[in-house]
Amino acid sequence: MARRSDHSRDELKEMILKASWDIVEKDGFIGLTARRIAKDIGYAPGTIYNIFKSMDDLCVEINGMTLDKLHDVLSKSDCYSPKKSPVQNMKRMAQLYREFAREYRAHWLMLFTHALPEGQKAPAWYQEKIARLFESLEGLLEPFYTARQLPKRKMAARALWAAVHGICLLEETGKIPAIDDQESPPDMTGYLIENFIAGIKKKT
Amino acid sequence: MARRSDHSRDELKEMILKASWDIVEKDGFIGLTARRIAKDIGYAPGTIYNIFKSMDDLCVEINGMTLDKLHDVLSKSDCYSPKKSPVQNMKRMAQLYREFAREYRAHWLMLFTHALPEGQKAPAWYQEKIARLFESLEGLLEPFYTARQLPKRKMAARALWAAVHGICLLEETGKIPAIDDQESPPDMTGYLIENFIAGIKKKT
DNA sequence: ATAGTAATTGAACAGTGTTCAATATTTATA
DNA sequence: TATAAATATTGAACACTGTTCAATTACTAT
Secondary structure, X not given: OOOOOOOOHHHHHHHHHHHHHHHHXXXXXXHOOHHHHHHHHOOOHHHHHHHOOOHHHHHHHHHHHHHHHHHXXXXXXXXXXXXXXXXXXXXXXXXXXXXXXXXXXXXXXXXXXXXOOOOOOOOHHHHHHHHHHXXXXXXXXXXXXXXXXXHHHHHHHHHHHHHHHXXXXXXXXXXXXXXXXXXXXXXXXXXXXXXXXXXXXXXX | OOOOOOOOHHHHHHHHHXXXXXHHHHHOHHHOOHHHHHHHHOOXXXXXXXXXXXXXXXXXXXXXXXXXXXXXXXXXXXOXXXXXXXXXXXXXXXXXXXXXXXXXXXXXXXXXXXXXXXXXXXXHHHHHHHHHHHHHHHHHHHHHOOHHHHHHHHHHHHHHHHHHHHHHHHHHOOOOOOOOXXXXXXXXXXXXXXXXXXXXXXXX
């Protein structure tokens, strides 16, 4: 039996999260089981339930880590350059999103594969992490809207983000049919962004 | 024991598919288990494995039915009207897609929740069902591209389809943060389509 | 040294997909 | 018609899953 004072509650939580992250990385969401985590950290399965309410609870936490990592990548990068046009910056952001999806494929997929039981909602802090991501795109859309048009700008950010995401998702899960000429997804997101923004500019 | 000649192989397959469809409708993808299906059709769990290779195999078949139903809805509807503009038709198509996602929520979600085991690919007939859906949108994009630009048109169709899908998905799974002013997703897809097409028109 | 508290355990429960020897039923043959 | 061969159906068994909780162990305060 692991000694009670081997690790504090916080340490234990850290260990479980770290182990879970690594398991998802290696074997995907499907490989993440309570017994496997327990084995990896050298504790019994029951211990996990002392720290987390349920496996769903743990999954939400892991997803939170993934959202943090994604936010890190997007905020510490070169997609807010004032020397480049907003469209260039947006394209770059889409590219970074795509690269993230590839590099952290299993974690990224888990973000959308894992669903809370019917009727249960993600906690507020989780929602906020998502909102924070959208805001980065809202910023880049600023030049195209007046201050009075903030809701519209927010909508545009959501639409564009979801669109880029949809392209990445369908492509990454093989649910988009290939074109003979094989246009790659970066081109698709780029094409979408270019024309969407061109359309917005045209109106004003 | 069910008598061997109670139902033919084909009848049995039909029964299993029908029962599965209904289970997904009632209890979602999560409720679809071999034992549950067996109980519903009055056979033993093993029987399902005489007809289908695995539960994954069965799931792909169910997804095929969903794709068929979606194709039916889109093809037998009013989104190809020559009296309306292509943009209007496209917006209508997006709206129909969204309505389908709501009406057959569980089946539609299963389309993206269910993933084949790592490395396994969906059968060719399945890929073709997807390709067929994209073609309906390709048709609507025809006025904006010359014959030489077919690959580009195909890419535009894929990008737009995936984009609309992404918006529906993030919204339907609660993974898109609400805007204070609460713009609804039909507006989002409409806004996206409008501007994307406006952008394309501008270039030519 | 003892009593009380808290962490840890792992067996148990009700599920899951899947397999496969045994059984029941039908068909073909003698 | 009686028997043999072939096929459909079964359900127990296996190795899993998330989750619970009484029992055990370890630590703390008295």
